[in-house]
Amino acid sequence: MVELEKCLYRCVNCGWEKTLNTGFYAHCPKCKHILVISYEELETKNLKSTLPGIWRYSSFLPEFRVKPSLGEGGTPVRRGKKLEKKLGLAKLFLKDETKNPTGAFTDRGAALITAFSLHNSFQSITSITGGNIAASLATYCAAFGVEFTAIFRAPVDLEKLYMITACGGYVTSDPKNSRGFIVKPSNPFLVEGYKTISFEIHEYSKRLPDVIIAPVGHGSLTYALWKGFEELGEVGLITRKPFLVGVEVGKTRTAEDGATEEKKCSFISSELSVPQPAWRNALKEIVSKGEACLINVSDEEVVEGLRLLAAFEGLLVETASATAVSGLIKALNNGIIRKNQSIMLVVTGSGLKNPRTFIRILEKRFIDTCENELNRPSRISIEILNMLSEGSLHGYKIWKKLYTKGYNITLQAVYYHLKRLEEIGLIRRIVTRPRKTYVITRDGLEFLKNIL
Ligand SMILES: [Zn+2]
Structure with a gap:
C-alpha cells in the first residue's frame, strides 16, 4: 500500500503536483485541467494481498485507514x-x-471514493454525476454510514433513482443541495478504482x-x-x-x-x-x-x-x-x-x-415496423393492387378473390389494407351505390411496375 505522502495529485496538462495528505483538489489550481493520482514509487511486493474486493491490489492504491468493500x-x-x-x-x-x-464496474470507483471520504472523516458525499456511479455510491454510502445526495439532470434514469432512494440517498435537481465531498466524473479516485x-x-x-x-x-x-x-x-x-x-x-x-x-x-x-x-x-x-x-x-x-x-x-x-x-x-x-x-x-x-431502455428499444422497433408498413405495402396489399390494376372492385369482391387465392383473412382485414393503400395514395375510393368501389391510381400503377 502506498503511503499518502508518496501519492500525488498530478495535472495531466501542466504537471502541477501535490501530495494526497493535503486534502482534495477537484482540478488543477493552475490550469483547471483534470488530475490523476500518481505514485512516487510502486512496489510489486504484496501485489496480490488477501484483502477483499479491489483492496487485493493495495500495493497500487493509496493507503487509506478504512478499506470499504462489498465484494466488488x-x-x-x-x-x-x-x-x-x-x-x-x-x-x-x-x-x-x-x-x-450493483451490477456495474462503477462499484470499484465507489469503493475508493468511500475510502477517501472515511479517511478524511467526511460525513456526506454528493454525486454530481447520475447513472451507475450515483447508484454505486449510494450503495456504498448506505453500507458504510455516509450520507448521500445525488444531483440529477434530465433525462432521468428512474431505475437508478430507485436504487439511490432505496439506499436512503437524497435525490435533487438543485446543485445548491450539494453536501460534503462532491464527486464529479473527473474524480481521480474513480480511475484508481x-x-x-x-x-x-x-x-x-x-x-x-x-x-x-x-x-x-x-x-x-x-x-x-x-x-x-x-x-x-x-x-x-x-x-x-x-x-x-x-x-x-x-x-x-x-x-x-x-x-x-x-x-x-x-x-x-x-x-x-x-x-x-x-x-x-x-x-x-x-x-x-x-x-x-x-x-x-x-x-x-x-x-x-x-x-x-x-x-x-x-x-x-x-x-x-x-x-x-x-x-x-x-x-x-x-x-x-x-x-x-x-x-x-x-x-x-x-x-x-x-x-426501461429495453422498453424504449421495443417502442422504437414497433414505430419502425409501423413506418415500414406505411411506406412499403405488404404482400396482401400488393395482391390487392394487382387485382385493381385489372379493373375496379368493391371490398367484398376483393375479399372473395383473396380467399380463392388461399389468403385466409377477414373482410375487416381487407378493409384495413384498403384504408392503408388509400392513405398512401396507391388506390382511390369511389362512392357508388350500393357499394364503395376501389380503383388503382397512377401512383399505384407506377408502384406495381417498379416492384415487378
Ligand atoms: Zn495544470
Whole structure:
C-alpha cells in the first residue's frame, strides 16, 4: 500500500503536483485541467494481498485507514465462443463486470471514493454525476454510514433513482443541495478504482489480449484501463500493453483537428449521452501515442450489439456494454483491428438494471415496423393492387378473390389494407351505390411496375 505522502495529485496538462495528505483538489489550481493520482514509487511486493474486493491490489492504491468493500472486483473473464464463431474471430474474451455488487464496474470507483471520504472523516458525499456511479455510491454510502445526495439532470434514469432512494440517498435537481465531498466524473479516485480491472486481466490471463474494447461515456474507464497497464509496465510485470478501443455513441466530429466537437444525444442510452466527456483530453493523449483509438457507433448499431450479446452469449447488458460489441464490429470493418488478434470486451453493466431502455428499444422497433408498413405495402396489399390494376372492385369482391387465392383473412382485414393503400395514395375510393368501389391510381400503377 502506498503511503499518502508518496501519492500525488498530478495535472495531466501542466504537471502541477501535490501530495494526497493535503486534502482534495477537484482540478488543477493552475490550469483547471483534470488530475490523476500518481505514485512516487510502486512496489510489486504484496501485489496480490488477501484483502477483499479491489483492496487485493493495495500495493497500487493509496493507503487509506478504512478499506470499504462489498465484494466488488474479482469478476470473471470468459471466452465468448459463440460470438467468436459468429464474427469469425480467433479469440474473443468477455470481462464480465455485471457480476459486481450493483451490477456495474462503477462499484470499484465507489469503493475508493468511500475510502477517501472515511479517511478524511467526511460525513456526506454528493454525486454530481447520475447513472451507475450515483447508484454505486449510494450503495456504498448506505453500507458504510455516509450520507448521500445525488444531483440529477434530465433525462432521468428512474431505475437508478430507485436504487439511490432505496439506499436512503437524497435525490435533487438543485446543485445548491450539494453536501460534503462532491464527486464529479473527473474524480481521480474513480480511475484508481477502475484500473483494478487491468490488474485482474493481467492476473487471470495466460497471455494479455492484443485488444481491449470498452465503452466511453466520460472516458474514465478507458483511461483507467490504460493507467492500470501503464503501472504494471512501470514495475516490470508486463512488457507490452493491449491496444485500447474506446467506443462512443452518436458523436460527430465537426472539425478535423478535434478542436470543435459536438456529441449528439443517444436515443437509447442517457448514460452515454455526454456532451463534454471529462477525460477526453487525457484520452487524446494516449490516442496520440498510438496506444488507443476512439470510434463511434450509432444507436442502431448499439441495439444490434445488445441483441448479439444476449442471443449468442446469454448476457443481458446495459446499452453502454453493448457499444463494445458494436465497436468491435466497426473496428474490424474499418481495419483498425484484425480477426486473428485476441480481443477482450469489457462488459460494463447488467441490463437487468435498466429495463426501461429495453422498453424504449421495443417502442422504437414497433414505430419502425409501423413506418415500414406505411411506406412499403405488404404482400396482401400488393395482391390487392394487382387485382385493381385489372379493373375496379368493391371490398367484398376483393375479399372473395383473396380467399380463392388461399389468403385466409377477414373482410375487416381487407378493409384495413384498403384504408392503408388509400392513405398512401396507391388506390382511390369511389362512392357508388350500393357499394364503395376501389380503383388503382397512377401512383399505384407506377408502384406495381417498379416492384415487378
Ligand atoms: Zn495544470
